[in-house]
Amino acid sequence: MSKVLLKDLAYARSGDKGDISNVGIMAFNKDNYEILKKQVTPEMVKAHYKGLVKGEVKVYEMQNINSLEIVMYNALGGGATNTLRWDETGKAMCQGMLYMEIDVPKGFKLAPPP
Amino acid sequence: MKKIVLGAGSGYAPSNPMQAVKLIEEGNVDYLGFDQLAELTMSIMAINKSRDPTQGYVSGHIIDGMKLILPRAYERGIKMITNGGGVNCEEAANQVIKIAKESGLTKLKVAIVRGDDVLGRLASCQEKGWKFRNLDTGEENIDRIKDNIVAANAYIGSDAIIGALEAGADVVIAGRCSDNALFVAPIMYEFGWKFEEKYTSLIGAAVTIGHVIECADFNCGFGSVVWEKVPKPWDIGYPLAEVYEDGTAIIGKAPGTGGLVNEWNIKAQLVYEVHDPNNYLMPDGIADMTAVHVEDLGNDRVRLTNMTGKPRPDTLKVQIGYRVGYLAETLTIVPAPKALTKARRVEEFGWRRLADRGLKRGDVEVQVDFIGVNSLLKSVVPIPDEDNINEIGVRVAAKAKTAREAQALAAAFSDASPVGTGFSAPHRPRAVIALWPTLIPREDVPVDFIMKEA
Numbered sequence: 001m002s003k004v005l006l007k008d009l010a011y012a013r014s015g016d017k018g019d020i021s022n023v024g025i026m027a028f029n030k031d032n033y034e035i036l037k038k039q040v041t042p043e044m045v046k047a048h049y050k051g052l053v054k055g056e057v058k059v060y061e062m063q064n065i066n067s068l069e070i071v072m073y074n075a076l077g078g079g080a081t082n083t084l085r086w087d088e089t090g091k092a093m094c095q096g097m098l099y100m101e102i103d104v105p106k107g108f109k110l111a112p113p114p
Numbered sequence: 115m116k117k118i119v120l121g122a123g124s125g126y127a128p129s130n131p132m133q134a135v136k137l138i139e140e141g142n143v144d145y146l147g148f149d150q151l152a153e154l155t156m157s158i159m160a161i162n163k164s165r166d167p168t169q170g171y172v173s174g175h176i177i178d179g180m181k182l183i184l185p186r187a188y189e190r191g192i193k194m195i196t197n198g199g200g201v202n203c204e205e206a207a208n209q210v211i212k213i214a215k216e217s218g219l220t221k222l223k224v225a226i227v228r229g230d231d232v233l234g235r236l237a238s239c240q241e242k243g244w245k246f247r248n249l250d251t252g253e254e255n256i257d258r259i260k261d262n263i264v265a266a267n268a269y270i271g272s273d274a275i276i277g278a279l280e281a282g283a284d285v286v287i288a289g290r291c292s293d294n295a296l297f298v299a300p301i302m303y304e305f306g307w308k309f310e311e312k313y314t315s316l317i318g319a320a321v322t323i324g325h326v327i328e329c330a331d332f333n334c335g336f337g338s339v340v341w342e343k344v345p346k347p348w349d350i351g352y353p354l355a356e357v358y359e360d361g362t363a364i365i366g367k368a369p370g371t372g373g374l375v376n377e378w379n380i381k382a383q384l385v386y387e388v389h390d391p392n393n394y395l396m397p398d399g400i401a402d403m404t405a406v407h408v409e410d411l412g413n414d415r416v417r418l419t420n421m422t423g424k425p426r427p428d429t430l431k432v433q434i435g436y437r438v439g440y441l442a443e444t445l446t447i448v449p450a451p452k453a454l455t456k457a458r459r460v461e462e463f464g465w466r467r468l469a470d471r472g473l474k475r476g477d478v479e480v481q482v483d484f485i486g487v488n489s490l491l492k493s494v495v496p497i498p499d500e501d502n503i504n505e506i507g508v509r510v511a512a513k514a515k516t517a518r519e520a521q522a523l524a525a526a527f528s529d530a531s532p533v534g535t536g537f538s539a540p541h542r543p544r545a546v547i548a549l550w551p552t553l554i555p556r557e558d559v560p561v562d563f564i565m566k567e568a
Contacts, residue, residue, distance in 0.1 A: 011339035011378060015387035018153065018250050018551050024385020026339065026378065050493050060391050062404050065381045069391050073250065077481075080154055082438055082548035084481035084511040091337075092490035099495050113340075114378070 001106060007098035008110050009036060014094035019079035021053070021090040023070040023097050028111050033066035039102055040068055048100045049075070052093075070097070116359040118304045120297050120323075121368075122352050123148045123183065123194070125330025127155070127172050131179035133331070133352040136368040138186045141354045144304075146187065147296030149328050150175050150198035156290050157435025157547045159200040160265035170202030176209050176287075184210065185217045188284065195275055195296045199287040201265065203227065206287050207566055214568035222568040225278030227288035229561030232432060232554060233266040239558055246434070246552040259550060262436040268554055269431045271397030274561040275299035281565055290433075294396045297324035297355070302398075305359050309426060314399070318423015319361035321401040325394065326365060326383045326418070327353045333365060334373035334414075339382055346372025362419045364411070377410035380418075384408070393424070395431070400424040430559055434550040442520035442543040444510045444528040445485075447536040454500035456532040457484045460508045464527030473523075479513040480523050505536075517543040 006012070006025070009032040014023045025040065027033035042057035055074030062069055076090045077083035087093075104110075121143035123134035127150045137143050150172040163170030175198040187194055199206040203226045214222045236246065236256070245255040256263075267290035276299050278286045288295075301320040307313040327333055333353035335344035344350070351371025356364045367375050384403050388394045391403035401423040409417040448456040461482045465475060483489035485507030487497060508531075512523035520543045528540070 011382070013337075013339055013382040013386060017387060017389070018549050020250060020389070022385075022387055022389060024382065024388075026381050026385065048494065052492055052494060058390075060404075062385065062391050064404055064406060065384060065408055067381060067385050069385050069388060071389050079250075079549060080152075081441070081544075081546055084441070084479060084513060086483055086485070086489045086509060086511075096491040096494040 001103045002108070003101050004104050004110065005098065006036070006100040006102055009102060011113070012094035012097045014090055014092070016076055016079065016089040019074055019076050021072045021075035021093045023072070023094045025068040025070065025097065027066040028114055030066055032111070035102060035104060036068060037061060040070070040100070044100070045070055045072065049096065116305065117356055118145065118300065119143045119354055119356050120300060120327065121146045121354040122327040122330040124175065125149050125328060125332060126152060127198070128174050129179070129330065131182045133368065133371065134179070134183050135186055136371055137352050137354060138183065138190060138192055140370055141368040143192055143354055145300040146192060146194045147300070147328070148175060148194065148196035148198055149293040149296060149330070150196060151200070151290065151293070153433055153549055154435065154547055156201055156267045156433065157265045159202070160435070163201050168205055171200040171206035172198035176206045177213070180210055180213050184213055185219060188219045188222060193279065193284055193300070195286040195288070195299060197288045197291050197293065197296060199226065199289045201231065201289060203287045203289050210285055210287065211566060211568045219568060223282050223284050224566045224568065225281065225283035225286045225563045226566070227274045227278065227286060227291060227561065227563050229274065229559055230267045230270045230288070230290040232268045232559060233263070235554070235558055236266055239554060244555065246432070249551040249553065256434065256550065259434070259436040262438070264435050264437060264547065266432055266434045268559045269397055270559060270561050271295045271426065272299035272302055274563045276303045278563040278565070279303040283565065292397050293328040294321055294324040295398060297327060298398045301357055311425070314425050315422045316361040317399040318401045319363070319421035321394065321396045321399045321423055322403065322406055322421045323355050323357055323363045323418065325388070325401065326380060327355050329383060329386065331373065333379055333383060334367045334371070334375050335379060336373070338374070338379050340374070340376070340378050344374045348372065361421060362417065365416045365418065367414055375414040375416055377408050377416055380408055380416045395427055397426060397430055399426045428556050429553040430556055432552050432554045434552060435547045436550060438546050438548045439513055439515045440517040440520040440543045441511060441513045441546045442517070442524040443541050444524045445507055445538060446528055446531050447505050447507045448532060449505045449534045449536070450503060452500060453503045453506045454484070454487065457487070457506040457508050460527055460531055464510065467526040468523070478523055481511045482527065483509045485509050513546060
């Protein structure tokens with residue numbers, strides 16, 4: 001196994017509803033999706049955000065578009081405009097996701113971002 | 115096969131009316147939907163209206179935008195649906211009619227959708243035993259916040275908009291209808307789809323299509339995951355959806371505009387704020403985002419097929435806005451050399467000063483961010499070596515019951531600055547509104563419309 005960052009495998013975009021942050025991860029292709037599906041677990045995500053996310057994390061699979069939908073509760077410090085955070089609506093949360101470490105098989109050929 | 119073309123004339127406020135004009139002039143659209151509301155907007159407008167009864171709608175859109183848009187749409191018979199009426203659809207309609215008269219337009223029918231304001235219904239629902247449990251926190255009832263509530267609005271669906279279109283409305287002005295309904299309503303109206311079992315999948319498709327285009331230019335390359343590949347990003351167009359009677363659609367954009375409609379920008383919409391993608395809950399139906407097929411046709415066209423859904427829920431979402439105090443912010447900028455060390459000293463001194471006043475870290479709502487280092491994502495991303503940092507913005511945010519208290523908390527950090535620190539004028543503290551998301555039985559939210567004519 002070797003390690004890459006999630007940004008080598010997928011794009012991501014985030015949004016908010018109240019204090020809930022969501023991050024959609026769009027894998028570049030089916031192979032990348034299969035790898036991400038196994039490793040992007042609620043536990044991994046919660047640990048990755050190091051205290052920014054205080055509540056439950058759910059991960060939904062969207063096989064049709066090789067994507068994962070991550071929903072994180074109590075994740076925006078109270079949500080807009082109640083939060084003390086600069087990024088009230090968590091638009092940058094997706095960019096943090098891109099720095100998650102992912103294991104890929106040795107010699108795995110990374111596809112360039114489409 | 116019958117087809118209609120919907121354009122998204124805005125996806126948030128403020129929007130660019132010239133892009134809506136391009137959809138009118140070049141996009142061959144039949145309808146334009148204008149989403150103007152974020153989650154908090156209704157509360158902010160309710161406060162504005164309480165100070166001045168002629169306020170409470172999105173004036174930049176209703177007045178400045180419509181001066182450009184209305185005559186051009188009228189000339190081509192394009193119907194428009196907006197939620198920019200906010201908490202004062204009546205006054206918004208008056209303004210639109212005034213613009214129509216000034217522009218020499220006659221027999222323009224303007225409908226006002228009513229029913230989303232449920233502030234006056236909270237008490238009667240509670241008497242029946244409905245508790246308005248907080249969907250985010252699970253808190254059981256609204257007793258704790260009830261004295262601080264500024265607005266309560268239900269996300270209503272398409273019913274009254276469809277009614278208004280059937281009655282011949284040229285412009286439909288709504289308040290807190292779902293963004294989605296701005297597009298679902300014309301689709302259902304044009305194709306004759308009803309809230310009946312046999313139309314469930316088709317309405318699921320309409321909900322999906324509405325969800326995709328409601329963010330306007332995000333479909334076309336604004337805020338794009340492929341931002342480096344977006345052509346002419348200074349002139350990103352607004353999207354349109356060619357919707358077919360079989361429940362399929364092609365997403366495109368106004369010809370000649372900048373931007374890019376491709377599979378990545380559309381997928382980014384399909385994952386955006388949907389939460390459970392198997393059950394994307396909207397007032398008009400529950401869409402299944404895990405079924406849709408996305409096919410990039412090239413030339414800024416993406417086809418959506420295989421969309422489906424479930425019948426609409428018996429409850430509607432309600433956002434209750436309530437006051438929670440004031441937020442003060444300060445920003446000072448510390449320069450290299452040793453920018454990170456300087457920033458950390460500012461933070462340390464601030465906390466020491468608060469401690470001297472008997473205020474401990476866990477007892478006050480204060481956050482210190484180092485802009486350029488960790489203000490967006492704290493330690494989720496690696497912290498750079500300070501030799502590589504030219505300057506750091508030390509931003510302090512503090513929340514308290516009064517503006518004065520909030521200001522005093524933040525100020526503890528701003529005058530402890532090391533040599534070379536750059537200051538700017540402090541911002542005024544602002545009132546903080548928090549949101550309480552909850553549900554209300556659909557039967558307790560009757561909706562209707564009234565029609566005015568220019």
